[in-house]
Amino acid sequence: MPDNEKMSSRELxxxxxxxxxxxxxxxxxxxxxxxxxxxxxxxxxxxxxxxxLLQQIDALLADCPAPRILDVGCGTxxxxxxxxERGYAVDAVNPSAELNRQVRAxxxxxxxxDCTLFESDFESLPLSTCRHRYDLLLFSESFxxxxxxxxxxxxxxxxxxxxxxxxxxxxxxxAHCDGAAGDRSFSGGHLLGPFYDYVSASPFxxxxxxxxxxxxxxxxxxxxxxxxxxxxPASRSIDRYLRGSYPWLTRFIKWLARHKLERLHYKxxxxxxxxxxxxxxxxxxxxxxxxxxxxxxxxx
Ligand SMILES: C[S@@+](CC[C@H](N)C(=O)[O-])C[C@H]1O[C@@H](n2cnc3c(N)ncnc32)[C@H](O)[C@@H]1O
Numbered sequence: 001m002p003d004n005e006k007m008s009s010r011e012l013x014x015x016x017x018x019x020x021x022x023x024x025x026x027x028x029x030x031x032x033x034x035x036x037x038x039x040x041x042x043x044x045x046x047x048x049x050x051x052x053l054l055q056q057i058d059a060l061l062a063d064c065p066a067p068r069i070l071d072v073g074c075g076t077x078x079x080x081x082x083x084x085e086r087g088y089a090v091d092a093v094n095p096s097a098e099l100n101r102q103v104r105a106x107x108x109x110x111x112x113x114d115c116t117l118f119e120s121d122f123e124s125l126p127l128s129t130c131r132h133r134y135d136l137l138l139f140s141e142s143f144x145x146x147x148x149x150x151x152x153x154x155x156x157x158x159x160x161x162x163x164x165x166x167x168x169x170x171x172x173x174x175a176h177c178d179g180a181a182g183d184r185s186f187s188g189g190h191l192l193g194p195f196y197d198y199v200s201a202s203p204f205x206x207x208x209x210x211x212x213x214x215x216x217x218x219x220x221x222x223x224x225x226x227x228x229x230x231x232x233p234a235s236r237s238i239d240r241y242l243r244g245s246y247p248w249l250t251r252f253i254k255w256l257a258r259h260k261l262e263r264l265h266y267k268x269x270x271x272x273x274x275x276x277x278x279x280x281x282x283x284x285x286x287x288x289x290x291x292x293x294x295x296x297x298x299x300x
Contacts, residue, residue, distance in 0.1 A: 010145070011096045014075075024078040025050060027141045027168075028284070031218035039222065050079055053140060053168060054086065060136060060164055060288065061088070067135045070158060072122050073142020077103035083138075084113050091132065095121040123150040133160045143169040144188045148195060152202045156291055165204065165289040170216070170282040171195060182277035185267050192283055199289060208288035216284040221275040227268050 007015070014026050021042055029045030030052060031037060061067040067088055074080045074092035076099055083090045092115065094100055100119050107113050118125050123146060137155055139146075155165060171192040177183060199206050242250040254261065267273065 007098065011098065014096065015098050018076065024076055026075040028216045028219040030212070030215050031222075032215060037218050037222050039226065042222075045219070049168075050082065053079065053138075053166075054082060056166060056286070056288075057083065057088075057136065057138070058086075060166060064135045068132050069136045069138055070130075070134045071138045071140075073139065073145065074103060074117075075099055075140075075142075077106040077117075079138075079140060080115070081106055081110065084110065084115060089114050089132075091116045091118065091130070091134075093118040093120060093122055093125050095119070122146050122154065125154070127154075127157055130158065133163070134158055135160055135163050137163070137165050139165065139167045139169060141169050143167045144171075144190060148190055148198050152198050152204075156203055159291050161291065161293040163291045164207070165287070167285070167287040167289070168212070170213075170284040173281055173283050175280050182272035182274070183281065185270070185272040186278055186282055187267070189282055192285075202289075203292055204289040205292050206287065207290050208286065210286040211283060212286050213279055213282065213284045217275045217278050220273065220278040224273045224275070227273065228271070232269050 017023075018026060021039070023043055023046060025043075025046040027046060027049055029042060030048040031045050032048070035041055035045055035048070057069070061069075069083060069088050069090045071080045071083065071090055071092040074094045077092065080090055080092050080103065092103065094103060094117065097119070100117060103117055107115055107117065116131070118129065122142075137158060143151070159165075170189045172189045173192060175183075176191060196206075239250075
């Protein structure tokens with residue numbers, strides 16, 4: 001990515017998380033009780049999640065001849081690579097220039113991968129540029145970024161008859177916006193109620209709906225501890241140094257950025273970013289939706 005190319009704050013968050021934690025994946029990981037909650041186990045928890053996803057994909061596509069997948073929001077391309085290595089034909093669509101650089105490098109290291117990377121967001125992906133229709137669209141923690149009307153309008157056009165959506169992501173619960181302590185400390189996610197309304201009004205049937213929140217949320221406790229015990233003291237030290245060395249400039253910059261700083265402080269350092277608050281306001285779900293086309297059965 002050229003140094004002067006603009007990066008959104010959302011993209012910055014993802015890239016920083018990957019760089020600071022030195023991980024291949026950008027998802028929360030599966031934290032079952034037998035896995036000790038520690039940063040050292042982050043990659044392990046993420047591998048468990050990835051394995052779970054790959055097993056789901058194998059089961060969903062078991063009856064498809066030459067199955068083809070579109071990985072929507074493929075992150076660094078790690079899951080994309082594993083799917084290709086498993087023998088699937090996979091394309092990907094991803095808007096982040098920085099992450100796409102990593103995806104291209106990953107693909108270049110593989111032998112003749114049959115993969116097209118569409119460097120765009122899902123909403124703007126022109127159907128005419130897709131050479132294929134897909135058996136499965138995978139949304140691994142990318143669903144929350146895409147407006148529901150776009151997903152439900154575009155997905156049926158990208159899928160083969162009886163094609164499926166595999167979604168693994170968090171949603172907002174009905175408690176969202178209740179104004180209680182911690183409300184809106186976690187941004188992102190579609191409201192779960194309207195999501196189900198969209199499904200009911202769509203040509204999709206809901207084949208699987210599993211609540212993974214308790215297996216995901218320990219990640220929040222871990223990151224909260226890291227933010228409060230490591231990042232907060234480090235940022236205070238830098239602040240003290242800047243106030244001592246450049247008092248006027250520091251005060252001016254803080255005044256200019258005061259609204260952003262207040263939001264950051266509320267979200268990350270006010271003590272509300274806890275596992276309990278996450279479990280109240282978010283529901284992390286594994287969902288499978290199947291495109292029902294009247295009079296059509298799955299092609300075998
Ligand atoms: C949290 S990361 C998940 C990455 C990967 N799927 C994983 O499970 O590790 C979210 C991904 O969605 C992508 N994304 C964000 N907005 C998107 C959009 N509108 N359409 C498609 N992908 C999007 C980001 O660039 C990023 O790659």
